[in-house]
Every structure is written in structure tokens, then in C-alpha cells.
Amino acid sequence: MPGRDSSVKEALNKKGAYGKDIDLERYEEGSKDADQVADLESSEYRRYMENVGVVADEMARSGSLMFIDNGMSHCSPRIQEGLEVMSVSEALRKHDGLKDFMWNAMDPAKDKYTAKTYLEDGDGFFVRVKSGYHIKSPMQSCMLLKTNRTVQNVHNIIIVEDGASLEMITGCTSTRHANDSLHVGVTEMYIGDNANLTYSMVHSWGDKTNVRPRTKTVVGRNSNYVNNYILLNPVESIQSFPAADLAEGASTTYNTVCLAHAGSDIDTGGMVSLNGPGSRAEIMSRSISMGGKMCARGRLVGNSPGAKAHLECRSIILKDGGSTLAIPELEAHVADVEMTHEAAVGKIARDQIEYIMSRGLDEDQAVSMIVKGFLSGSINGLPESLQKDLDAAIEQANLGS
Amino acid sequence: MTEMLRIADLRAEAGGREILKGVNLTVEEGETCVLFGPNGSGKSTLLSTIMGYSTCKVTEGQILFKGQDITGMSVDERARLGIGMMMQRPPNIFGVKLGDLVKASAKNREVIGQAANFKLGEFLDRDINVGFSGGEIKRSELLQLTAQKPEFILLDEPESGVDLESIDLIGNKVRDLLFDPASGSERHVSSLVITHTGQILDYIGADRGYVMKEGVIQRTGNPADLLRNIKQNGYGE
Numbered sequence: 001m002p003g004r005d006s007s008v009k010e011a012l013n014k015k016g017a018y019g020k021d022i023d024l025e026r027y028e029e030g031s032k033d034a035d036q037v038a039d040l041e042s043s044e045y046r047r048y049m050e051n052v053g054v055v056a057d058e059m060a061r062s063g064s065l066m067f068i069d070n071g072m073s074h075c076s077p078r079i080q081e082g083l084e085v086m087s088v089s090e091a092l093r094k095h096d097g098l099k100d101f102m103w104n105a106m107d108p109a110k111d112k113y114t115a116k117t118y119l120e121d122g123d124g125f126f127v128r129v130k131s132g133y134h135i136k137s138p139m140q141s142c143m144l145l146k147t148n149r150t151v152q153n154v155h156n157i158i159i160v161e162d163g164a165s166l167e168m169i170t171g172c173t174s175t176r177h178a179n180d181s182l183h184v185g186v187t188e189m190y191i192g193d194n195a196n197l198t199y200s201m202v203h204s205w206g207d208k209t210n211v212r213p214r215t216k217t218v219v220g221r222n223s224n225y226v227n228n229y230i231l232l233n234p235v236e237s238i239q240s241f242p243a244a245d246l247a248e249g250a251s252t253t254y255n256t257v258c259l260a261h262a263g264s265d266i267d268t269g270g271m272v273s274l275n276g277p278g279s280r281a282e283i284m285s286r287s288i289s290m291g292g293k294m295c296a297r298g299r300l301v302g303n304s305p306g307a308k309a310h311l312e313c314r315s316i317i318l319k320d321g322g323s324t325l326a327i328p329e330l331e332a333h334v335a336d337v338e339m340t341h342e343a344a345v346g347k348i349a350r351d352q353i354e355y356i357m358s359r360g361l362d363e364d365q366a367v368s369m370i371v372k373g374f375l376s377g378s379i380n381g382l383p384e385s386l387q388k389d390l391d392a393a394i395e396q397a398n399l400g401s
Numbered sequence: 402m403t404e405m406l407r408i409a410d411l412r413a414e415a416g417g418r419e420i421l422k423g424v425n426l427t428v429e430e431g432e433t434c435v436l437f438g439p440n441g442s443g444k445s446t447l448l449s450t451i452m453g454y455s456t457c458k459v460t461e462g463q464i465l466f467k468g469q470d471i472t473g474m475s476v477d478e479r480a481r482l483g484i485g486m487m488m489q490r491p492p493n494i495f496g497v498k499l500g501d502l503v504k505a506s507a508k509n510r511e512v513i514g515q516a517a518n519f520k521l522g523e524f525l526d527r528d529i530n531v532g533f534s535g536g537e538i539k540r541s542e543l544l545q546l547t548a549q550k551p552e553f554i555l556l557d558e559p560e561s562g563v564d565l566e567s568i569d570l571i572g573n574k575v576r577d578l579l580f581d582p583a584s585g586s587e588r589h590v591s592s593l594v595i596t597h598t599g600q601i602l603d604y605i606g607a608d609r610g611y612v613m614k615e616g617v618i619q620r621t622g623n624p625a626d627l628l629r630n631i632k633q634n635g636y637g638e
């Protein structure tokens with residue numbers, strides 16, 4: 001598509017709609033020629049992976065994928081009927097029809113980050129569940145940034161066909177040597193009719209890392225899509241605004257849990273277009289500002305009768321010095337929709353702290369109990385292993401007042 | 402007898418208004434004292450002030466607990482000295498499970514296993530007070546106090562809003578708190594109990610009564626006499 005190529009080239013100068021602008025020139029293109037990791041358990045990257053919910057012991061997973069910088073370094077699907085796992089580049093060779101899915105949900109000219117990924121022909125993971133198959137254990141993938149001053153621009157495709165279901169955990173992280181780097185992950189997800197996808201993403205970066213994921217999900221009739229996002233460590237900046245289009249009777253939930261440390265600039269949330277009659281959406285965000293900048297966006301667009309959606313942003317400010325902004329947006333184009341939102345930003349109510357103190361716990365213990373509860377109770381239906389990781393991470397984060 | 406609690410000329414504000422206007426009151430060790438008084442007279446404010454809630458600001462006077470001045474102490478310091486409170490309207494705490502708070506505060510670890518006796522077996526995994534009915538709040542407060550094992554207990558209308566069947570449960574649990582069931586009927590725990598109806602007294606009895614009106618203790622005396630008088634003549638004016 002030569003016409004497209006030139007418009008995408010122009011988009012290389014197009015700033016993102018939100019978030020601070022990143023100068024792409026600062027970064028080298030990450031290598032596609034990745035080190036091969038034969039065995040996750042003995043890998044030198046093991047603790048980085050495990051830190052973002054990707055387990056080395058693959059028994060509890062239906063398969064694992066790993067990208068280091070821009071190349072695939074590990075791919076070990078357990079042989080399982082109905083599940084196909086490989087790199088996108090390989091999948092393109094294998095499936096003629098895949099071309100039609102590439103850059104279909106996501107416009108490559110959306111902004112400079114998608115444009116860059118398109119023009120660099122970013123590789124990524126391809127996961128497909130064939131019609132009617134239910135994959136029992138979660139699939140996992142890890143996106144690791146290893147080389148400093150580089151950009152990782154991967155392009156992933158997930159296809160869950162009619163009547164199929166999949167749970168997927170993606171952990172994205174940078175090694176301590178790659179602190180000053182840029183992650184751009186484009187992910188396009190296609191969910192057929194009567195299908196289910198739970199996609200959980202855990203991020204952990206360095207305090208100089210910039211992150212610009214671009215995610216779009218197309219949800220078919222009567223299907224359900226759950227998107228979980230967890231960020232608990234410092235980062236320089238993250239801006240992401242994943243979006244989903246819902247067909248008739250489809251439903252989706254976005255859960256976001258973020259800790260904004262001093263120096264972190266986080267702008268995240270979700271947007272859902274309720275295009276089909278009777279579609280439903282819920283966008284939930286919980287964040288804690290520990291002196292960082294937190295912007296929680298949620299946008300619901302009601303385009304079809306009977307659409308029902310709710311948006312909830314809750315934020316606790318534990319330390320001064322940062323800022324917290326909740327931006328809930330409701331937009332309706334037909335009369336018969338029910339869309340609501342709730343937003344609350346502030347410190348923990350004093351009477352709650354004192355109530356717990358009245359049982360003999362000191363103030364720090366009381367605050368940390370409330371904050372932990374606020375964060376860990378926030379995601380319904382998180383995969384069990386991730387819930388444990390989340391609880392452990394919250395336990396470790398110093399959340400006293 | 403030694404003094405458990407002495408309140409001396411206590412003045413306190415809440416929401417920028419003076420609510421307690423020179424309260425004097427004592428509770429002896431092992432005593433159960435009752436506090437009567439019309440709605441809005443300052444009874445709950447007094448209990449919250451004794452517990453140390455920061456919504457109540459002491460402007461004058463003193464609170465002594467076992468002879469020690471606790472007027473400036475934080476809520477948790479008072480709790481650790483042995484004061485416990487059942488609130489009339491405790492706050493909702495989203496995300497914190499009742500069972501976790503009970504476990505974290507328990508001197509008495511077996512209490513978790515006894516939740517069913519409080520008809521709270523299914524409540525340990527629920528967020529504290531969120532969506533609890535009036536009676537459920539009372540039982541949850543009692544479960545927490547039973548775990549905490551205070552030496553001095555402030556009870557704010559333990560029986561109000563409780564159905565006729567559950568009142569036995571509440572009454573018996575309060576009695577267990579005040580009279581250690583293991584040691585016969587020997588009285589250990591002192592308490593200050595707010596009641597409008599006096600129903601709770603059928604279970605725990607009372608040694609002394611106070612009537613509060615407009616932020617001061619207006620009358621002191623035998624609790625049964627006071628209650629009879631209030632029932633006949635109201636609070637006056």
C-alpha cells in the first residue's frame with residue numbers, strides 16, 4: 001500500500017494525543033537479532049520475567065513467548081490442540097489471511113509511535129485460538145528491553161476465534177542496563193463471536209524508561225474481554241489509552257492499578273465504544289500517588305441502544321509533590337443508553353484510619369492496610385498467580401504514611 | 402475500688418461547635434456505668450472523645466485512664482492501654498476485609514473460628530461495614546472487641562436496631578465481654594454503655610447511671626431508678 005506508506009511516514013512527526021512527546025531520534029532501533037533463551041528457568045533474565053508475572057516454571061502455562069529488544073528469543077507453546085503460538089513474522093509466512101488483520105484494528109498513522117512500529121516492520125507475538133477451543137492454562141509473554149538507548153517497537157496479534165477462550169499474561173520490563181529506553185508495543189486483538197479473552201499486563205520499568213503501548217481490541221457478538229493493567233514501580237513516563245469496540249451483546253472490563261512514585265508520569269486508562277445493541281462496559285481505575293503524576297482517563301462512547309456502562313476512578317494521595325487527575329468522559333449518540341461514572345481523589349478519610357487504630361494498630365499499619373485493600377481488592381477475576389504477585393508486591397511497596 | 406476512668410470538666414468541640422460543656426464522670430474498676438440522654442445531647446461525642454477520635458477536639462479538662470492522663474494520646478495508644486469501643490456508626494472501609502482486621506488486632510486468635518457464633522461466618526471476607534445492616538454492624542463490632550479483649554469498653558447503643566431474636570445473641574456476647582466466662586461471674590472488665598431503652602441491662606446489669614443533657618451530666622444515680630424516671634417523666638423540659 002504505497003498510499004498508506006506515505007501517510008504513515010508523515011505520521012512520524014505526529015505527537016501522541018496525550019502524554020509528553022518523546023523524541024524518537026534519541027533512540028537506536030532495537031535489534032531484531034535476539035539472544036535465544038532455551039530454558040526460562042536457567043535464563044539470566046528470570047528474575048526480570050518473574051517480576052512481571054511471567055513464571056519460569058511453565059507447567060502452569062499453556063505456553064511462553066519472550067521478546068528481547070525487537071527479536072523473539074523464546075517460544076515454547078505446549079502442544080495443545082486449537083492453540084497456535086509463534087512470531088508474527090512467521091505467522092505471516094504461514095497464513096496468507098493474516099495480512100488482513102495487520103494494522104486493521106489499529107491505524108498505523110495514529111501517531112509517531114504506531115508509525116515507527118509500522119515503518120520498522122515491528123515483529124511481535126502471534127497467538128491464535130481456533131474456533132471452539134478453550135485454552136485452560138494462561139498463555140504468557142514477556143517483552144524485555146535489554147539495550148540502553150534503544151526503542152522496542154513490537155507488534156503483536158491475538159486472535160480468539162468464535163466460541164473460543166484464552167487467558168493471557170504479558171509482562172513488560174527493562175533490565176537495569178536499559179533504563180533509558182523506549183517501549184512501544186502495538187497490540188491488535190480480534191475476538192470472534194461468543195468468545196472470551198482475559199488479557200493481563202504487568203509493567204515494571206526503570207525510572208528513565210518511557211513507555212507508549214498502543215492497544216486495540218475488536219470484540220465480537222456476545223463475547224467478553226477483560227483487560228487488566230498493573231504498574232507498581234517507578235517509570236519516567238507511561239502513556240497508554242487502550243481501546244475496544246464492542247459488537248452486539250459484547251462486554252468488557254478494564255481494570256487499572258497504578259502506583260505513581262515521585263518522578264513518574266503516568267497517563268493511562270481505557271476507552272470503549274459500545275457499538276452493538278446491549279453491549280456493556282466497565283472501566284475501573286485505582287491509583288495511589290506517592291508524589292508522582294497520575295492521570296486516569298476513561299472514555300465511554302454509547303453508539304447503540306441498550307448500551308450500559310460504568311466508569312470508576314479512585315485515587316488516594318499518600319504524599320504531596322505530585323498531581324492526580326481523573327478524567328471520566330461519557331459520550332452518547334443515542335437516547336437509550338445508561339452510562340455512569342464515579343470519581344474520587346484525595347487522602348484516606350481520617351475516620352477510617354482511626355477506626356482501625358482503635359483496634360490497636362498504629363497509624364502506619366492502618367494506612368497500609370487500607371491502601372493494600374484499596375489496591376489488591378480492586379481487580380475481580382485476576383489470574384490467581386497474578387493476584388498473589390500483586391499482593392506480594394503491594395506488601396513490599398512501602399505504603400505507610 | 403480504683404478508678405478506671407475519670408472525666409474532669411471536659412469540654413470538647415466537633416464540627417466547630419462546642420458539644421461537651423464540662424463533663425464530669427467516673428467509672429470504677431469492674432463497674433458497668435450507663436449513660437442515658439436525649440438524642441443529640443452529646444453521648445456519642447463523649448465516647449468518641451474518650452477513644453480519641455480527632456473529630457472531637459478537647460478544649461478543656463482531662464481524661465484519666467487508670468490514673469494516667471490520656472487526653473492528648475492517639476487512638477491507638479489508648480487502644481493499647483486497653484480501651485475498646487463499639488461505635489454507633491462506624492465507617493465503611495472498602496477493600497479491607499473484616500477477617501483481616503480481626504486477625505490483625507486479635508489478642509484472642511481463636512475468635513476468627515468463632516465468627517459463626519456471631520452469625521458472621523460469611524462476613525469475614527466482606528469489606529468492613531460495607532453494606533452491613535444495622536444488626537450486622539453491631540455483631541461485627543462485638544466480634545472485633547472480642548478479638549481485642551479490652552479492659553474498658555465503650556458501648557454506643559449496642560442493642561438499638563437489633564431484632565428481638567438477635568438481641569439475645571448481642572446481650573450474651575456483651576456479657577461474655579464483660580464477665581470472663583472462664584472465671585465464673587467475677588467482674589473484670591469495666592464499661593460505659595449508652596442505651597435508650599435499657600434492654601441491654603437485662604443481660605449485663607449496671608452499677609451506676611448518668612444522664613447527659615446538652616453536653617453536661619445532669620443527674621447521677623441508680624440506673625434502674627434513673628431509667629424508671631426517664632420512662633415516666635422523660636428528660637424534662
Ligand SMILES: Nc1ncnc2c1ncn2[C@@H]1O[C@H](COP(=O)(O)OP(=O)(O)OP(=O)(O)O)[C@@H](O)[C@H]1O
Binds near residue numbers: 415440441442445
Ligand atoms: N462532627 C460534627 N459536626 C457537627 N456537629 C456534630 C458533629 N458531631 C456531633 N455533632 C453534633 O453534636 C450533637 C451531639 O451529637 P451526638 O452524636 O454526640 O449525640 P448523641 O447524644 O449520641 O445522640 P443520639 O442519641 O441521637 O445518638 C448533635 O447535635 C450533633 O449533630
Ligand SMILES: [Mg+2]
Binds near residue numbers: 444445446489557
Ligand atoms: Mg449517639
